[in-house]
Amino acid sequence: MNQAVISCLHANLPALEAVLKDIELQGITNITCLGDLVGYGPQPNEVIELIRDKKIPTCQGCWDEDVVDGLDACDCSYPSQLAEKRGHFAHQWTTDKLTKENKDYLANLPYSIRKDKCLFVHGSPNSQHEYLLPDMDAFAALERVENARAEILFCGHTHQPYIRELADGSIAVKIKNAAPKDIQEKEIQLPMRRIVNAGSVGEPRHGGTKATYVVHNEVTNEVKIREVEYDLELTCKAIIDAGLPQIFAWRLKNGFEFAEQAEDASHVCER
Amino acid sequence: MDPASLNTFWFELVNGAYGDVYRAKALMNLPDGRYILFNWIVSQQGSQYQTLNQVAPLNGRPERCSEIVIQGKNLNFESIKSTIHNCLLNDAVLDHHQTSLRNSQLQTARR
Amino acid sequence: MIERWALVSGLKGDLDTYELIQKDLKKTPGNITLFVLGDMIGPEKNCNRLLHRLINPKSNDLQPWCIYGWWEEQILLESGYRGDQRAETLRINKGEEVVKSLTNAVDKSFLDWIAALQFGFVELDCGLIHGSSKDIGENLTLDTPPLTLLDRLTRLQVNRLFTARSKEQFHLELTEGTVNSEIEDLNGNRKKEQKVPQKAVIGIGAGKNYTLYDVGTDNTQFVQAGYKSEKRIKGFGML
Numbered sequence: 001m002n003q004a005v006i007s008c009l010h011a012n013l014p015a016l017e018a019v020l021k022d023i024e025l026q027g028i029t030n031i032t033c034l035g036d037l038v039g040y041g042p043q044p045n046e047v048i049e050l051i052r053d054k055k056i057p058t059c060q061g062c063w064d065e066d067v068v069d070g071l072d073a074c075d076c077s078y079p080s081q082l083a084e085k086r087g088h089f090a091h092q093w094t095t096d097k098l099t100k101e102n103k104d105y106l107a108n109l110p111y112s113i114r115k116d117k118c119l120f121v122h123g124s125p126n127s128q129h130e131y132l133l134p135d136m137d138a139f140a141a142l143e144r145v146e147n148a149r150a151e152i153l154f155c156g157h158t159h160q161p162y163i164r165e166l167a168d169g170s171i172a173v174k175i176k177n178a179a180p181k182d183i184q185e186k187e188i189q190l191p192m193r194r195i196v197n198a199g200s201v202g203e204p205r206h207g208g209t210k211a212t213y214v215v216h217n218e219v220t221n222e223v224k225i226r227e228v229e230y231d232l233e234l235t236c237k238a239i240i241d242a243g244l245p246q247i248f249a250w251r252l253k254n255g256f257e258f259a260e261q262a263e264d265a266s267h268v269c270e271r
Numbered sequence: 272m273d274p275a276s277l278n279t280f281w282f283e284l285v286n287g288a289y290g291d292v293y294r295a296k297a298l299m300n301l302p303d304g305r306y307i308l309f310n311w312i313v314s315q316q317g318s319q320y321q322t323l324n325q326v327a328p329l330n331g332r333p334e335r336c337s338e339i340v341i342q343g344k345n346l347n348f349e350s351i352k353s354t355i356h357n358c359l360l361n362d363a364v365l366d367h368h369q370t371s372l373r374n375s376q377l378q379t380a381r382r
Numbered sequence: 383m384i385e386r387w388a389l390v391s392g393l394k395g396d397l398d399t400y401e402l403i404q405k406d407l408k409k410t411p412g413n414i415t416l417f418v419l420g421d422m423i424g425p426e427k428n429c430n431r432l433l434h435r436l437i438n439p440k441s442n443d444l445q446p447w448c449i450y451g452w453w454e455e456q457i458l459l460e461s462g463y464r465g466d467q468r469a470e471t472l473r474i475n476k477g478e479e480v481v482k483s484l485t486n487a488v489d490k491s492f493l494d495w496i497a498a499l500q501f502g503f504v505e506l507d508c509g510l511i512h513g514s515s516k517d518i519g520e521n522l523t524l525d526t527p528p529l530t531l532l533d534r535l536t537r538l539q540v541n542r543l544f545t546a547r548s549k550e551q552f553h554l555e556l557t558e559g560t561v562n563s564e565i566e567d568l569n570g571n572r573k574k575e576q577k578v579p580q581k582a583v584i585g586i587g588a589g590k591n592y593t594l595y596d597v598g599t600d601n602t603q604f605v606q607a608g609y610k611s612e613k614r615i616k617g618f619g620m621l
Contacts, residue, residue, distance in 0.1 A: 173556055208568070
């Protein structure tokens with residue numbers, strides 16, 4: 001039995017429609033969404049309504065939280081002042097555009113969804129704002145999955161799809177400076193765990209222009225990254241017609257989203 | 272200028288976000304007192320960056336100007352202007368930056 | 383000269399203990415830096431005299447380098463230094479009385495000094511914090527899963543983490559770690575084996591129990607204030 005996991009739709013309706021069609025063509029009916037339905041893109045209400053209409057279970061993303069509660073992200077979640085100013089502009093635009101009903105829908109989304117051994121979150125089990133980048137410290141990555149008591153952690157937020165398997169781990173410890181009877185050494189075996197990042201439907205950041213999502217076979221545990229072409233011109237035109245910064249359209253059209261790299265998870269935000 | 276923002280702006284500029292650029296050259300002041308020369312020519316691979324020798328003191332805005340010259344076609348000057356504007360640090364942020372830089376220099380001295 | 387750190391926490395207004403520690407340290411050989419890892423205040427006794435002494439050391443005191451701890455965080459919350467939040471966790475767990483005792487134990491004139499304290503210090507390759515790099519209220523102990531300890535070390539990018547929140551004294555070395563990682567993305571597959579170099583988490587104790595750390599040899603000594611040095615080496619290892 002296959003399930004599809006989508007994330008980071010960012011109010012890009014043509015991309016979402018293309019991805020849902022691709023999922024349907026494979027006969028998959030079980031879909032989970034990891035949030036960020038809105039932000040940057042021109043069709044926030046349309047995207048929310050399509051997700052609601054299809055009754056797709058969804059976690060709350062950082063954008064979904066912020067357009068409801070006001071900007072909660074600390075400044076360090078933006079890689080530069082320029083990115084922050086553009087983000088704030090898009091935030092204000094989105095807040096003004098969203099209907100009350102859709103805001104309520106976003107406000108009531110759960111922080112995480114658990115299905116058996118799978119945990120679905122937007123950023124990480126710690127925070128909607130934490131980035132689990134593909135090459136982050138392997139032990140820290142394993143800690144995120146293990147402390148969330150999951151076997152597979154599905155996340156988004158980085159906009160870069162990947163599948164990471166962490167296996168054959170162990171840590172040896174030794175108690176120092178103790179009474180002789182308490183001095184001991186032991187080796188702890190770490191469990192095999194996986195992190196699957198679903199990438200982004202509406203704002204890919206993998207260097208190309210295609211929308212991405214993942215398909216997970218719950219029997220074989222196999223995970224596949226899917227790339228889907230969509231009508232990019234339609235979205236770009238809608239961005240400009242909506243009065244959003246034209247740079248958003250330019251980045252989308254050129255697959256230059258990767259230009260804004262995010263902080264690593266080892267960054268400590270003291271807020 | 273916020274260094275990370277400047278980096279993004281320069282990437283966008285030379286990759287055609289604001290029109291077709293053939294040649295771009297800039298001298299930019301950074302909050303840590305550095306003065307950096309940016310150079311880009313369409314026929315050459317990548318940009319050249321050079322830190323000039325003159326370092327400004329860490330006490331507010333430098334006296335020298337940041338400058339930029341762009342040659343190209345269909346340039347969107349309004350958009351360039353507003354993006355540069357979004358890269359500029361205000362007095363409070365600049366002061367915050369420079370205070371922490373001064374403090375880290377002091378800490379090094381304490382050790 | 384041997385470089386030593388003295389690591390103290392959980393004084394909770396106890397000036398007598400602080401004076402005992404200062405006295406101890408005067409007799410301890412080496413070039414000593416004194417770090418106070420939070421909980422200088424608490425609800426049990428008036429903390430003003432200790433705070434005054436920390437801010438204005440006597441001429442023969444070792445200069446204390448302080449960070450804020452869990453109790454400082456509570457008073458800052460309750461006094462409006464953290465926006466709209468108040469010390470609700472404390473109120474729910476310990477009741478209104480304790481919240482009141484805490485705010486009564488510290489004169490308001492000290493709040494700005496407390497608010498200006500840092501979350502932690504990074505010295506050489508060591509992180510000095512009150513709880514953990516994830517949360518000021520997190521207890522790290524010998525029973526904390528090593529994977530969690532490693533994560534807290536990684537977050538600060540340090541090889542040794544000194545923590546106080548659990549009040550326990552321990553020195554746990556993570557001598558070796560390895561994990562195989564296989565990443566598949568749109569660029570293909572890559573495998574790598576990650577190993578950790580030797581790292582350690584050190585619980586420094588609280589109140590009279592404090593820790594001496596010899597920077598050159600990486601050895602800890604768990605001490606109780608007021609005990610003679612030969613006694614403390616023999617008698618105070620693990621608690």
